[in-house]
Amino acid sequence: MQSFTEYTGLAAPMKVADVDTDQIIPVRFCSGIDKSGLDAALFCDWRESQDFVLNQDSFTAATVLVAGENFGCGSSREWAVWALQAYGFRAVLAPRFGDIFAGNSVKNGLLLVELEQSVIDQIWKEIDACPGIEVSIDLVAQTVRVGVLTFGFDIDPTQRQRLLDGADDVDLTLRYLSDIEAYERDRRRSLPTAGSERG
Template structure:
């Protein structure tokens, strides 16, 4: 993953509360066997409406999604995060998130920023009024800035460390490859072993 320390980008506002993962990516798209290539599935049903925000040509290349309350509730499918990431979103701002969605997002390089409802509403109004409106998210300082306003936010310590360094859990494990190899050479021969030729 790419490290995320400071992100500045244009935004799209999605003023709908209680958006669940089935609305983010309908179940029929979850049959694919890859972890990428889901941008066509993002809000697929809603995008059938011509006036849906993601269909607005002036909003193309937006990288910040300003949502509402309870974003990402429902099933635990990681596909919802993959679809947002593949569309180009690096940050989702909302007043609350589904717990599993929050964990999945942070593990897959998408920063979720939880702000008070009024702050999210103010951002949404500004985003809707100006397609060029930009939001800066400073993960190093845990601060969101836009149009002269700033809002502190919290991120779990390990998730923040992973994002700042561009790591996922596999990358962290591979960082200990030498220690793992040493350990494997000292294990009793009767214990199960991984066939490293398959890796």
């Protein structure tokens, strides 16, 4: 998994609350684990409208999404995270995220930054004034910068370290490989053999 320390990217404003995972990627695209083509499936139904934000020339190459309250609510589909990443998004900023979506995001290296609605409003205002403006996120310093504005943010320390290290579940498990191997060696000695009696 790619580590996240600092990132600067084009910001796209999604001024909608309660964007659920079925809107992020419709269920008809959620089968198997093949991630190819998921960029085209991202917000597929919404992208049929020319007015949709990612259809606008200023935002087609966006890699930072600035969203509304409760982004990623709804069902627990990991494809929602995969589709955002396949499109090129490295981070999503919002006042709050769906719990399961948040868990899936950190496991896959997508940074979610929670900011007060008043801060999101200020960032949207900056984007409106200068479409194509970039947002810089520093996970080490825990800051977001847009134009001359800088905002701090809080993040769970364990999740922060995981993102800084670029560690997925397998990486975290392998940190305990020697303990796992020792357990397996001792466990095998205690297992019954073909000739042992059963009580």
